[in-house]
Amino acid sequence: MTFPQFAYRNVVRNKRTYAAYFLSSAFSVMIFFVYALFIFHPDIKNGVTNLAAVQLMIAAEFIMYFFSFFFVIYSVSTFLKTRKREFGILMMHGMTKRQLNWLVFLENMMIGIGAIIVGIGLGLITGKLFFMIGSVMLDIETLSFHLSWKALGLTTVAFLLLFLFISLFTTFMVRTNKLIDLFQSGQKPKKEPKVSIFLSIISAILLIASYYLAATTTIMTLIYRILPVIGMTIIGTYFFYTQLSVFIIKLLQKNRLLFWRKTNLITISNLAYRLKDNARMFFMVTIVSTVAFCAVGTLASMNVINKQFEADYPAEIGYIAENDKPIHEQNLQQIETELTNKQVSYKTYQMPIKYVEVASSTDKYAPEILPVVSFTDYKKIAEMANFDFMEKQLKEKQVFGMKTHQLEVGDENATYTLTQGSVKVQRNNYTEHVVFPKELLENEGLVVSDKLFNELEGNKEIFTGFFIKEMKETNKLFENLVTEGTMWHYEDKPYAMTVSGTLLENQMSLFTMMLFVALLVGAVFFIAAGSFLYFRLYADLEYDRRQYLTIMKVGLTEKELKRIVTRQLLLLFFVPIIVAIIHSIFAFMALQSYFTLSIANEMVMVLAGFFIAQVIYFFFIRSQYLRNLRKVLI
Structure with a gap:
């Protein structure tokens, strides 16, 4: 077996873990390619409206490209942390640090090239559909499908450079400590999560203050409040997950009537560790989801502009x-x-x-x-x-x-x-x-x-x-x-x-174009947020298997196992989304100052649509996760 074949088998063997990351990357490539097809389409002539559409799509290209960069960096760094035991085995059998770096580089490039091929392929398959939708929203004649070699080249080169740079960068992220540390990375008992009461209070104050400022803003004060509110919300959200949420869980543990009831002992005890371990992931999902909700919701609210006019x-x-x-x-x-x-x-x-x-x-x-x-x-x-x-x-x-x-x-x-x-x-x-x-x-x-x-x-x-x-x-x-x-x-x-x-x-043409762009960019952000949840869940799968196997030996039934797993998955999937929805509601309250008419119906529809999508995703992942647990436990 050659070294590239070994790297390929590693990727295939871990396909379940890499699935969401691969599909999210492919989806980002697809949307980037579709926008490039619009930008280089010969039938989109230089006019005021169409020029604005092209400029918006170029802006969307930059947004998605930079977002994809940070998304891939975070994803790869998470995967590397979960593979320390595997790296220990390889090094014990004689693999050098240089060979290990080359292995990680090849794996990342294989996934990246695969995502580029699949993303462009999906763009070619769905391109005509996007052109039909775009021609209606951009108020131009029906666009025939046109494959631009410039669009194909831009997408290929841009994402090849992105994956190449990240693959080179991740080789410096591989840590080869002592073999005993690598072998025990997934078996060491977790430390008791610590919490700062001061930072917990700061988190509550920042969030309450930002909500109050957003809810009471007017068109005259919005320009002065928007940056402080965004800053306080971001900082407050980070400390909410790292400090305040753990502090609340510790208060629940002191309530013996609740804590000692049925399987609450296991569920609540795990919550503190889950929240602390996943704090950064929860924070990223919340911020990314809030951006997606606000982008789509803001432009969907423009439906009231007719009456406003x-x-x-x-x-x-x-x-x-x-x-x-x-x-x-x-x-x-x-x-x-x-x-x-x-x-x-x-x-x-x-x-x-x-x-x-x-x-x-x-x-x-x-x-x-x-x-x-x-x-x-x-x-x-x-x-x-x-x-x-x-x-x-x-x-x-x-x-x-x-x-x-x-x-x-x-x-x-x-x-x-x-x-x-x-x-x-x-x-x-x-x-x-x-x-x-x-x-x-x-x-x-x-x-x-x-x-x-x-x-x-x-x-x-x-x-x-x-x-x-x-x-x-x-x-x-x-x-x-x-x-x-x-x-x-x-x-x-x-x-x-x-x-x-x-x-x-x-005005409506401009907002419709912005909505067309925001819908696709929002979809990229939302799917990426789901990917964070997915690979974080499967990164902890081995640890969860050992934990639940131990508990089942002392009498945990399959029904109780499902209940515990469902509660923990509900936390993982819906806490960041619910926090993002709350952030978005107050953002929309500030946006309402721009309108004399109510935009509540549009906001409810947008948030309900995202929430329903998350519910569907939750039930799908729950069934897959339980099936993987049963293979070992039952």
């Missing part, structure tokens, strides 16, 4: 003219003609906007010139947009802050002294609904009483709103007047304009 754009087409030049009549005439030719029914409403000077204000962000509209015109816009209007008529010196976006939040109480007549007005609230979208006005304005509006003087503009039943009917209209659905107030034009249907389509 309806609130942010009361008029499906908004047009504000700076003066009375003939060009405005021509533009408005073009809008009406194009809508008529497209057989789109609409209603219009025109209203004046006055710009008044502000002498002073208690609002430090108040501009020198404010746009002002009357309460009656604001009410009319809300009614034509079919908004529920419950606001009461303003008093003479009372004003509303003019909301230009549903998520805008500011200091409600402010006093303005207008230059004209030194009139003082009090702002106690913002309008319930958006008056004009943010693209049409340079500064936040005021809604004043009709009487005050008539008394005020200043430069005047005219707003013309076109109200259409279906926002999507305006998609891609008036492209000579706007760029991608908008002409901002600060652009070099004598008018500002919005076409909400085009804006919505562009």
